[in-house]
Amino acid sequence: MPNDVQMNDAGAEKQDDWVKITSSDGYSFLVKRSVAMISGTLKNMLSEDSSFREAIANTCPISERAAVVEKVCEFMSFKAYYEGPGSKEGVDVNEFTERIPPEVALELLLAADYLEV
């Protein structure tokens, strides 16, 4: 799972390339396109038939601080990993709930709501 959020130079395939998500305080996160597509809002932003600036630059700004954006990326990777093919075993979803620090929960809720994840 960690390699979903790591830096990667290649980016050969369209489905397999990387997109950049930036937070309001200047951090940026690289996630696979398939991972970013989990979020409805990001999906629309990156939609190929749109000519949004985000789609062209492959960069999506999220106006939340890095701690929140990081958790969002983590969740998307988590979901992509467990919903993807090959991992049919039961998912303990509580596992992720435990990884959310309570102090960001409210902000995260707002971000999650906005990003439709």
Added chain:
Amino acid sequence: MSRRRNNVRGPMSALTEFLRESGINPDTIARRVATQNQAENLSPSVAGPSNSGDNVEGALEQEQQEEDVPQASNGRRTRGRASRAIDYASDELDDPEEESPAKKRKSTKGRATAVAKAKAKKKAKEDGDYEGSSEDEYTAVSKNLWSMGGNGGPKPPVGSFENCAKCEKQFTVTKYTMAANPPPGYLCHPCSKASGNDPFKKPAVPRKRKPVADKRDIVSYEERRFPTLAAMCIELITRYIDDVEALGDIGSMNMDEIAKALSKNRGLTPENAHLFYDVLNKKLRFYDATNLTPDALATLASLNPNLTHLHLDYCGRLTSPVLSGFATSMPQLTSITLLGPFLVRAEAWIEFFKAMPCLRVFKITQSPRINLKCVQALAESCTKLEELSLREIGLMDDTFADPLCSLSPLRVLDLAFPGIGIDEDGWIRLMETHGGTLETLDASKHEGFTDHVLLDGVRKYARVLLELKLQECLDLTDEGVAQFFTDWASPISTLKHDDDDDDDDMDVDSAPDDVSAVSLGEFTPNPPLHVLSLARNQELSSAALTAAIIHSAQSLTWLNVNGLRGASSEALAELKRATELRYLDVGWCRELDDFVMKDVVTACTKLSEIKVWGCSRVRGVGWGVKSTGMLTSLNKLTQWHKTFTIMMSLSIQGVALAIGLLAFFAIVRWMSPHKRHMPPGPTPIPFLGNVFDINADALWVSYTKMRETYGNIVYTSALGMDIVVLNSEEVANELLEGRSQIYSDRPYISTRDLFGWEWATPFLRYGERFKTHRRLFHQVFRPEAILSYRPKQLQKAFEMLPRLLHDPTGYAGHFESSVLICLLPKPQVLLLDRFSASVIMSVVYDYDIASHDDVIVSAAKGAMDLFLRVATPQKTALFAAFPFLMKLPCWVPGLGLKDAILSKKYVKDMLDMPYDYVIRNRAS
């Protein structure tokens, strides 16, 4: 702790009291977990820090460390046990020379009795019986063997030499060295192996308490959805709601979700309710306002002055003055929905209606005090009313029809589950008034809602009806409903003549004729229904179901046909036409099978929830797996009513009942019986005994018959088990009460351990453990002690009474144990009371049963369901006769061994969750 310091203490739950007296608090629990593994690795001679002086017993160290109270250990277990057997409360329990300084100090403070009691309890703890509160008793014995010599002295250090107690050879002491049995001394490896104890056997690892979150995945339904991040956040926020200062601008949807999540564990309190308030709020909904006091509810009104929509569920503490306050503080209120406003009086309602002429939506569920005058006031004052719901109104009868008819045409009319109900005539008038605008109609449990009302009321007047709920309208017939749905779409006049012969007694005939004549020209058929409930109409069957589905198939999204027992599988197969279905309840449709379900699930792609309770032929084969992303209740309670109900209770009544019944019909003797001394009885056949003389489904009938022939004491046997039946109260009293010394014991129920019920007091055989239980019971439930629970009992009684008033026929349901009620198929019984269960849970654990999906109740439900379904008396007898069957691997079919494993899990949850709850709450 601070709570204790201020000397104000309310009634405490029994467990809390017990834990407090024993000095167990969250810290010690936490420390115990931390020290447990460590303690095991240490050699027993390395004593724990709290042990000093002559403290020697390795096995006891662990327990004593938990106690956190300096205490001199009682060196001789055997003596402790013996003295306890005499009298637990006596001070002889503590040998004088062993009395600790701590105790002496306390004794001088005049608290001798309390301390002695606490000590007695501790000693009970030291004994294997109560070790680790619920740990397996058998591990205790082996632990003791491991660590201490029979002479009570410490085990010699590892590496030293000892002489074997049996073979007298010298050997090296290792950490695997075991004590000799009988004491004194130690055994060398060959000897201890020969004596049947495997020295290398790992000690049973103390069961770790799993976090509650892990355990909750066992529920009666399965949800296969990946939760959204937002849902997770909401769950998390709910958990930490008391630390939240303000929710901020999270949007009304999220706010609502949090309120919903809070209701799951009754988390809404006067303190955190403020998070949901805002001057600008237009809408507010609380899903469980049980903990909001009248003051808090008054605050609600004053802090949300601009509310237009207010919805409060379980607002039991809403009083008359508060409701008046609502009227003045929230002038813009147009919609109010209340569940359970028991305390509001009729005058207050009338006053409220007068103050609120603009009310558009008025929905009340469960109010015993709404009477004719209230409804009249409503009709007079609230002329703009569009939606009216008066559910479960105890006083509703025919007279309500008049004021209801004088209301302006309604869009929603819900008069479900009344006390008496509106008659046929009233319903026809209601339909005449409101039919043209009515979109939602709920006439559940109105006996006056007959075929005739359907044909001459609903069919004639309804034009835009989308939701129709007719649960338990027992006067509806299969033909009538089928005819209604078949003809609904066609104009009335074409069928008028066919109907005429039925309507011989119709004095209203003239009026409907006029209407139909008028509407003849512009007849628009009612559109197909979206929501339909025909649940628990046992008269209805295939014809009605088929007609209803054909009529509304294209638009039906929600369908409840629970309890249509007679519906054939062909009729149920028609369900596949309803492709828009999202919710389907086909519980107790006996003909339903997997093939039909497979078709339905394949055809109705939008289905998100299916309920198939009590469908014995549905096993989920072929479709259950496919339906991922779906909420499926697959509980098959097919046999619950056949089996014993005595073994199932958590409640005191249940326990008493179980003890009484068990003792009443059986005193079982295991050792080879002296048959010639047995009382008279029917002649047994070899081995099987009297199996064929006893009807297992109705034992009492068989036994009553035997009384006529054999007298009050009858001997029977079945599968090698001897049963002595006491057939009169007098004899039972004489033997079980008067000579209880001889006769007090219970039969061994072979499935007890298998299903994880070995802890349950009613099933315990006479012995140390039983005595401990009795002692504990005596401590907290003796007549003087229970006085302190009275406030709680009263509170629960007050909660129960209004429900009793509403539904006097469900009398038994109000009092039976929660578990029994959970097993009943009727959801409204579930909603009604679990009086006894709520008292018990409240008294023992200080736990209020949550309004919906209570996790503990559902665990108990699972456990009971399995025990009743699988551990039938027949199976019990089978296991008793052939104990080796219990050792078979769990895949062996027909024995329910798999269920036994599952049952153990449920039982564990049932025990642990309330306990965890207490521990958690003590921590906070």
